[in-house]
Amino acid sequence: MSGVAAGDKYVVGVDYGTLSGRALVVRVRDGAELGTAVHEYRNAVISSALPDGGTPLPPDWALQDPEDYREVLRQAVPAAVAAAGVDPVDVVGIGIDFTACTVLPTLADGTPLCEVPELRQRPHAWVKLWKHHAAQPHADRINALAHERREPWIGRYGGKISAEWQFAKGLQILEEDPELYHRAERFIEAADWIVWQLCGVETRNVCTAGYKGIRQDGNYPSADYLTALNPGFGDFVAKLDGPLMPLAARAGGLTARAAAWTGLPEGIAVAVGNVDAHVTAAAAQALDPGRLVAIMGTSTCHVVNGTHPAEVAGMCGVVDGGISSGAWGYEAGQSGVGDIFGWFVKHAAPAGVDSHERLTELAAAQPVGAHGLVALDWWNGNRSLLVNHDLSGLIVGLTLATRPEDIYRALLEATAYGTRMIIEAFAEAGVPVDDLVIAGGLTSNELLMQIYADVTNRPLGIIGSAQGPALGSAIHAAVAAGAHPSIHEASQAMGRIAAAVYRPDPDRVRAYDALYAEYRALHDHFGRGANDVMLRLRAIRNAAVESASSPQEVFA
Ligand SMILES: Nc1ncnc2c1ncn2[C@@H]1O[C@H](COP(=O)(O)OP(=O)(O)O)[C@@H](O)[C@H]1O
Ligand SMILES: O=C(CO)[C@@H](O)[C@@H](O)COP(=O)(O)O
Structure with a gap:
C-alpha cells in the first residue's frame, strides 16, 4: 500500500468481529486505506467448555475472553500501522466497532469478572457473545410482562426484545448465578468496555444503549417493571447506566498504557464505542x-x-x-x-x-x-x-x-x-x-x-471497501479527533460506494x-x-442433552 505524504494525518479503525479483530489505517483527507492487520482471537467462541478445560457449557451458550480483545490492540494495531508505513505521530485518533449485544459483567474499575481469580470457573463471569442464545426463556418473560403492563418502550423494539440483548442476558445471570450477578458492579457492552480500556474513562454509546439495552426517550425500563420480572432485578439499570455519549463523540484521550499497547501517541482522540453494522452506514x-x-x-x-x-x-x-x-x-x-x-x-x-x-x-x-x-x-x-x-x-x-x-x-x-x-x-x-x-x-x-x-x-x-466496519470506525475516529466537522461530512469525504452494481x-x-x-x-x-414443531423439537433436544450430561454419561 502507498500514499503516505508529508502533512497528511491518519486515523485507525478497529473492527471487533466474531472470530477476530481487524485494524485499518486510513487517511483523514480522503479515506484512503493504507494498511491493515488482523488478529484471530485465541479463545474464539467459547461454546462447549470454559478455556481452562474445565466447566462444560449447556447448549446455545457462546462466550468470549476479553483478553482476546486487548490482544487485538497489542498485535493488530501496530501491525497495521507498520503495514501502512505511516509515522505513528501522524495518527490523530482511534475508533472501534464491535459485535453487539456482546456484553460482560465487571467490577467498578472495569475488571472483567472472569479475570477475578475465584470467579474464573463461573460461566456467567465471561463475556456473553451476541450469539449466546441461552436466554430465550428470559426474553420470553421480558416480552410477556412488557405487553401485559403496556410498557411504552416495547413498540420501539417491534414488539419483542431479543434473547441476544442486555436485559435477557442480565436476567439469565441473576437467575442462574445470583451471587455473581451481585458481584457485577457494571454490566457493559464490549464496545464500551474496550473504549474504557483505551481511554481510561467509562462511557456508554447511544447506539448499544438504545438497541441492545432498552433506553428510549432518555429512560431505561422502570425499577417497578424490573422488580416485577424478578425482585432482585430492580438494580440492573444502575449497573448499565454510565455517561451516555452520541456516536462520533470523543470519549477521551488514549492512556499511556493503551499507547504502549498500540504504539500510538498518548492523548489522541478515542471515539465513543459503536456497532459493526451501524458504523458501516457511514463507510457506505x-x-x-x-x-x-x-x-x-x-x-x-x-x-x-x-x-x-x-x-x-x-x-x-x-x-x-x-x-x-x-x-x-x-x-x-x-x-x-x-x-x-x-x-x-x-x-x-x-x-x-x-x-x-x-x-x-x-x-x-x-x-x-x-x-x-x-x-x-x-x-x-x-x-x-x-x-x-x-x-x-x-x-x-x-x-x-x-x-x-x-x-x-x-x-x-x-x-x-x-x-x-x-x-x-x-x-x-x-x-x-x-x-x-x-x-x-x-x-x-x-x-x-x-x-x-x-x-x-x-x-x-x-x-467500495472490503473493510466496511473498520473504515466506518476510522471515519468516526476522524470526527472525534475534530478532523471533519460531522459524520455526514466525514462520510462524504472518506466513505465509498459503487451504486446500483446489480439490477433486478x-x-x-x-x-x-x-x-x-x-x-x-x-x-x-x-x-x-x-x-410449533420446531419449538417442540428444541425442547426435546434440550432435555436429551441435559440428561446425557448427567455425571454418569459424561464420564462413561
Ligand atoms: N464465497 C462464499 N459464498 C457464500 N458464503 C461464503 C463465501 N465465503 C465465505 N462465506 C461465508 O461467509 C461468512 C464469512 O463472512 P465474513 O464477512 O468474513 O464474516 P464476519 O461476519 O465474521 O465478518 C462465513 O459464514 C462463510 O461461511
Ligand atoms: O447484531 C449485530 C449488530 O447489531 C452484529 O454485531 C452481530 O450480528 C454479529 O455480526 P457478524 O458476526 O459481524 O456477522
Whole structure:
C-alpha cells in the first residue's frame, strides 16, 4: 500500500468481529486505506467448555475472553500501522466497532469478572457473545410482562426484545448465578468496555444503549417493571447506566498504557464505542433516509435511517441517533446467513463440491426455481421478524434428484427471502427502503448479490471497501479527533460506494415472486404458531442433552 505524504494525518479503525479483530489505517483527507492487520482471537467462541478445560457449557451458550480483545490492540494495531508505513505521530485518533449485544459483567474499575481469580470457573463471569442464545426463556418473560403492563418502550423494539440483548442476558445471570450477578458492579457492552480500556474513562454509546439495552426517550425500563420480572432485578439499570455519549463523540484521550499497547501517541482522540453494522452506514455513504445497508457476513444486520420513529413489527429497534445524530436509526437482522452456507459446505456437501466457489458455480447455471426447493433460513434462529432463537431450519421439496448445488442455492435464496420480509415490514410501517447497499464478506459472491437484487426487486449498490466496519470506525475516529466537522461530512469525504452494481431482472423477479409467496406461507406456518414443531423439537433436544450430561454419561 502507498500514499503516505508529508502533512497528511491518519486515523485507525478497529473492527471487533466474531472470530477476530481487524485494524485499518486510513487517511483523514480522503479515506484512503493504507494498511491493515488482523488478529484471530485465541479463545474464539467459547461454546462447549470454559478455556481452562474445565466447566462444560449447556447448549446455545457462546462466550468470549476479553483478553482476546486487548490482544487485538497489542498485535493488530501496530501491525497495521507498520503495514501502512505511516509515522505513528501522524495518527490523530482511534475508533472501534464491535459485535453487539456482546456484553460482560465487571467490577467498578472495569475488571472483567472472569479475570477475578475465584470467579474464573463461573460461566456467567465471561463475556456473553451476541450469539449466546441461552436466554430465550428470559426474553420470553421480558416480552410477556412488557405487553401485559403496556410498557411504552416495547413498540420501539417491534414488539419483542431479543434473547441476544442486555436485559435477557442480565436476567439469565441473576437467575442462574445470583451471587455473581451481585458481584457485577457494571454490566457493559464490549464496545464500551474496550473504549474504557483505551481511554481510561467509562462511557456508554447511544447506539448499544438504545438497541441492545432498552433506553428510549432518555429512560431505561422502570425499577417497578424490573422488580416485577424478578425482585432482585430492580438494580440492573444502575449497573448499565454510565455517561451516555452520541456516536462520533470523543470519549477521551488514549492512556499511556493503551499507547504502549498500540504504539500510538498518548492523548489522541478515542471515539465513543459503536456497532459493526451501524458504523458501516457511514463507510457506505448511506446515511440518507431510504438507503438500507445490509452487512452480510456470518449473519446479516440491516440498518437504515428514517425521519421519524415508527413501530415496525419484528424489527430489532429504532433509536434516536442510533446510526447518526439527527435521524432515527432502524435496525433489523438475520442471525444466520454466511454461517448457513458455511454449515452446508462443512457438514453436508460431499467431497469434490465442498467449497463455496464450486457450489456457487454449479448453482449459477440453474434457472430460477429449477431445483424445486424452498428453505427457511433459521439455522441460527430468527432475529427479524419473529425474534425467536428456538426456531430452526427447514428445506421443502427434496427428492432423489436433488443435488448439493440445489440445496446450496436454496439456502442462498432463503436468506434473500428473509431480507425481503424485513424490507416489506419496514415499507408497511411507513419506513421506505428505496435501494440497498451491501457490505461485508458475502459481497464477493456475485450469484448471491444478483439473487438479492432479483428477490427484493431493488438495485443493489456495493460498498467500495472490503473493510466496511473498520473504515466506518476510522471515519468516526476522524470526527472525534475534530478532523471533519460531522459524520455526514466525514462520510462524504472518506466513505465509498459503487451504486446500483446489480439490477433486478424482470423475468427473474417474477419467478422469485412465486417462490417468495411459498417462503412466506412456510414462514407464517412454522413461525407464527400454526405448527410449533420446531419449538417442540428444541425442547426435546434440550432435555436429551441435559440428561446425557448427567455425571454418569459424561464420564462413561
Ligand atoms: N464465497 C462464499 N459464498 C457464500 N458464503 C461464503 C463465501 N465465503 C465465505 N462465506 C461465508 O461467509 C461468512 C464469512 O463472512 P465474513 O464477512 O468474513 O464474516 P464476519 O461476519 O465474521 O465478518 C462465513 O459464514 C462463510 O461461511
Ligand atoms: O447484531 C449485530 C449488530 O447489531 C452484529 O454485531 C452481530 O450480528 C454479529 O455480526 P457478524 O458476526 O459481524 O456477522
